[in-house]
Amino acid sequence: MPAPLVRDLGSLPDLPVRRALPEITATLVAHGAAVLVAPPGTGKTTLVPLALAGAVDGKVVVAEPRRVAARAAAARMAALLGEPVGRSVGYAVRGDAKPGSRVEVVTSGLLLRRLTADPELPGVGAVVLDECHERHLDADLLLTLLLDAREGLRPDLPVLAASATVAGPRLAALLGGPVVEIDARTFPVDVRHRPPLRGERIEACVARGIREVLGSGSVLAFLPGVAEIRRTEAALAGLGVPVLPLHGRLKPAEQDAALRDTGRRVVLATAIAESSLTVPGVRAVVDAGLARVPRVDHRRGLAGLVTTTVSAAVADQRAGRAGREAPGVAVRCWPEGQLLTPYPEPEIKVADLARLALDLACWGTPDGAGLRWWDAPPEGPFAVAREVLRVLGAVDGSGTATPRGMRMNGLGLHPRLARALLDGAAAVGARTAAEIVAVLDDDTLTQGPDLDGELRRLRDGSAPARGRWAAEVSRLARQVARDRGEGRRPAHATALVTALAHPERLARRRADGSGVFLLAGGTGVEVRDPGLGAHEWLAVAIADRTPGAVHGTVRLAAAADRGLAERAGEALLTETDEITWAPAGSGPADVRARRIRRLGAITLEEKPLRDPDPERVREALRDGLRAEGTGLLRWSKADRALRERLGFLHRTLGDPWPAVDEESLLAHADAWLGGARRRADLAAVDAGNALRAIVGWPLAGRIDELAPERLAVPSGSNLAVDYSGERPVLPVRVQEAFGWQRTPQVAGVPVLLHLLSPAGRPAAVTDDLESFWSTGYPQVRAELRGRYPKHSWPEDPRTAEPTRRVRRS
Template identity: 65%
Template sequence: MRAALDEITGALDAHGTAVLVAPPGTGKTTLVPLALPGSVVVAEPRRLAARAAATRMAALLGEPVGRTVGYSVRGDRRVSRDTRIEVVTSGLLVRRLQHDPELSGVDTVMLDEVHERHLDADLLLALLLDAREGLRPDLRLLATSATVASSALAGLLGGPVVSVDAEAFPVEETHVPPLRGERVEATVARATRAALSAVEGDVLVFLPGVGEIRRVAAMLSDHEVVELHGRLPLERQSAALRPGSAQRVVLATAVAESSLTVPGVRAVVDSGLSRMSRVDHRRGMSGLVTVRVSAAVATQRAGRAGREAPGRVFRCWPAHEQATLPRFPEPEIRTADLTRLALELAVWGTPDGSALSWWDAPPPGPLAAGREVLTALGALDASGVTERGRAMARLGLHPRLARALLDGSRAVGSRTAAEVVAVLDDDGLVPGADLDAGLRALRSGTPSSARWRREVGRLESALTGDGPGGSGSEHRGGSGNGGGSRGGSGRRGAAALVTALAHPERIGRRRAGGGAVYLLANGTAVEAPGLGEPEWLAVAVADRAPGAAQGKVRLAAAADEDLAAAAGTVTEEDEVHWDGDVVARRVRRLGAIVLRERPLAKPPAEAVRAAVLAGLRRGGLSLLRFDPRATALRQRLDLLHRVLGEPWPAVDDDALLATAEHWLGGARSRADLARIDVTAALRTLLPWPEATRLDELVPERLTVPSGSAVRLDYSGDGVALPVKVQEVFGWTDTPTLVDGRVPVVLHLLSPAGRPVAVTADLRSFWETGYATVRSELRGRYPKHRWPEDPLTAPPTRHSIQRKPR
């Protein structure tokens, strides 16, 4: 990397922008910023990476962090007047840019690890390009990555690609696929034991989340295990990044994929899984889901084994699946909740983002959904972002949490509101699902209490405007025991109220019948085990596994109806709908949760009619009674529509339901539907004057040679005439219907009424088929007429031969 520093600075001097592509471990995060002139801000996707990068650069200079090189992350800032290089998180730099679009005093911004495609990083890139185009054409931008589609990114930045090829140590690849029925944690533990036996150094294990890390740690309790993830206290994070005295197993999330060097690693075990943000707009749930890694991420992870010496990578999937991995990670902007992004764009002055240059533009649907949430929160109105919206943006929180902090501080005091919001924004602070219990533990003292108190202090300062949280930078942190509170931290129901202010659609009421199943205001059912089954819950975190009928509560606080009504939107209105029959009631509800209801004595006639129509279309024509006359008429009309088409109406189920409002009459209930005269209803659909020919075109009965008027059968695809053989003696012309277009098929019957022949050609039957029928039946029915010549025999409706008088 040192050999390429002049090329990198030269590219920035000549073009103002550049893309640096270099393998892991080459020093792009730590050597390049030191070589850049002037004031440099390095944007990292994660707090852990920001601290580690600053610490490493300071060590290279032989200085403490905070002198030439400092960092700023949420709740922790170490800079001084001598700081020339500041490492920050992408989200924090977005806030700083919103406060100061010119980034006064900054010469170069370096966007590190852009390939990870985090939402904040993509937004930051778009805003920086916009600032550079208008306010700061002299601002230099350098985007760096180990694996990225560099040509597309270079085209966006308008600068060259600088590629650095480093001499990488070889990494031997081994696949350890799961055994039948084996959970991923067991596969990873098995692969880790193999790695420990294969190498002499440490083993770095990549897992999708903290839960999997803790389960694998329990399986490897006979080894020295170190955890590395964003929820750890700073001291434990730093310990994982220092060399150990014995062979270690470092269990890490995606934080160790890039920007960090874990010393001593000689083998990597890759679970092949990662966590991605997803939003379920229909159920009002968002959160992290487990997905397969991309090929680029798998390469990045494997490279950690070869940073210091030849290494090994153990991949926990079959070798043949390697070719099926997606090439790059899916950008978070395509899948995440875009409410916060929508607020940032509104504050920037381009609500739909169309004025910005994007790597991937935000999808219009999710962005519009985010704006709807912001409007409901009072952050947006018809004229754009409101003062309340700007105040919410300054807090550096998701708009829902910002609303909870602002409104919750007035209800329960700023201290208590900040305590709850700090947990809602980082639910890893508490181990269980009971929010109240988690808060009590944090107040008493846990390994996470220091981090929590720092964030509480930052939020309180941001609320009151006393700290730098309102100016786009981050609060330095502190004990969190300061003032600003207008309510006690132990106030009953405070956690539930603040949670409900953030997520009013997740207020839940326990379903009747017992059990810990709750109906949320958004209509979703969730299970909430281990919370004591209170009547009401304010749900902070819930998710739903693919294919599961119900979601599962991960964090919630017990509530009551008064609190739910105070935080949510309660409506009272008359409802008339179909639920097996017409149901008319006055309902007081909180979203999908019914609070009170009573019957309506005189519901509006139009609403009743609409409910009956909806019920009929939902339940189908089985709610009507089709007597034989109605069934026959429907079959006759169906034939006319099939043969002649318009204006004869279609009378299939869908067509009849579509025209139900024309023949429904005054039906007001399920019983009324069963009493409808369907024959009369069908006749209302007949076209005029064509209806005058109905009986001519498709008669109910047909007169045969014997003089009988025999009922025609329209139930099949064609038209059938069931008639005894003796009644059609001498008949040679096959009858037709619909002006000769439809031949009638004769079903010739025995004296007992059983079919003996089916024909659409009577003349052919008399000549070739009748003799066989006669020989088979004359012995069985000797008293009936079976003439040798049916063409000359007189037809008769009387089956038995009568004796002459």
């Protein structure tokens, strides 16, 4: 049994978790896995690891979702022991480490790197996964892989999942261990709703809320990002108390200043202060109700952070900060009654999964099958991520990690940035590539959209984040020092390295004068910086799109040229022969046959095809006919009438008479297109021949028999039958129909007679001539005989002589 790190647990701060420390350690040792559910401020982050260090052989590693929380937790535990950080208790975050001998607090991502590099985790006696409820991507994957390691190489490794609001039983079932719950000692919190006034920005609303509750004591305000913190800070000018920011971009000393209880103050924080950090002295909370979370638009190829409304669980956690030490007040900057989702959406459902996919490939389970997931990666985005890895050379065709992929994974970067660092170092030198990748990995280092300009500011020391950037550059450069590359920084080095990371974001300005650029991925983006917008080519590092907007917006980019684009985007280059029905300049659409060279969606050049494939030409003509109709053929009046007659026969008799609508004509296009190759050739195709080709022989010989073009009437005239409607119609003057006893028929269907006056105007309509002579004709005769006295109007039309002429005087 190892020596206890804390000899007397009663000497620890009197926080709710202290009295349960024996139960927690005993449960974990007995079961090998457990879930600790305890609200923020109960001591689970700092007291539990100290107690566990005396109950397990090896170092207790605590995984925190954020670097700020990791450093703060290590500092607090070291202070409880009366030691400096780095002796018994230490921390390790990317670019900064003071390892402790008994307890080490690390970020979830860093522990994930260690685990994939060596699944046995030598020297580790227990792992504590803190703040599991936040559902960060790295933390979820870390939990899954730790469970897999426990089933194989490390069955002796205890895993404690600690959380504030998670559904304990579900997580316990996943872990295969019991739940230990700790009740918090809390004070009442007066919750008030103060939504923004009409036209008021959220920063102004938060500032108004802070002024309202400042008399209660120190105030902790939650805002979605650094920009909002800066604007709120400006809105609080002259407040009379210190206003301190708290976010991940700050230097460690600045973060520590916000966490010290130095009297009444206002702390403006991002989501890092929700649960894993304790901000002492707080009596009031003002909550903007917003959070910035990663989202990927897979259809447009854009990824980044978006601002969303917080969940009910997060809102409750934030408000609870005001009641940890005494009764408090919480101001919520949204209307009372507004519905919130119960819990935060897991990142695995909405984030870019390329890094997760590479971790799984390096773990030996490229498809993630057989692993125990809290939420498995969504099938579509996961498939996209695996294809990205294949293109980057990180995995082979079977999904297995390549040696290059293993090296990329060890860099602690997104696979795209790892590719940019490795290949960029070989092209422009390790130092230059590291300088650029450090900015691509942390866009908070920049303030403007011109990446080259921002790098100049970082290099000459005029940028405020110069120190943080330089430290990361040194770390990255050391990892690729063997890839020396060129001795000097080549032109467009920034664009080249950026494009190596995101070749699908190479962009070319459209030729229409709109100022819009087209990304190789197919999305249109606007460039609001005049300097960048003047270039023809850009390598875009960051672009996003506001929902409902036509185009995306470029947030960070570097000037490029075509040669660089073809070099960095080689995998996107294609050369295809396209034979389509498309607009030809300002004229009508026609067959267009071209050989096109493209970079993704960007057309580089196109040349006419002199001898295109005839079958593809026919398909293009069919597309044209589908789009514009068979009116493109040569139609005479007789051809249109023939189509109507054939349509009547198909409706009336059915098979074997074929349909002759647009779809049917196109289905038989091969029978009548002949050698047509362009629009003008279609105008030479005889539509009547096309119709007869569809009908075929011997049916074509019976068309006049069954659907005659004309019918003979008693006067001796041969009159045209109209087949354009549902039924055949024969217009005939009343005098020419005298003596007709019965209605004529075509294909067994009575013809609808339109009986006309001598002037050709409708007088009656009938398909029952026998009945009409008896009942309808007398009325017609009475109405028309006075108007047309020179025409014959016999009393008995059945026996009267038909005539086309007027009656002689």
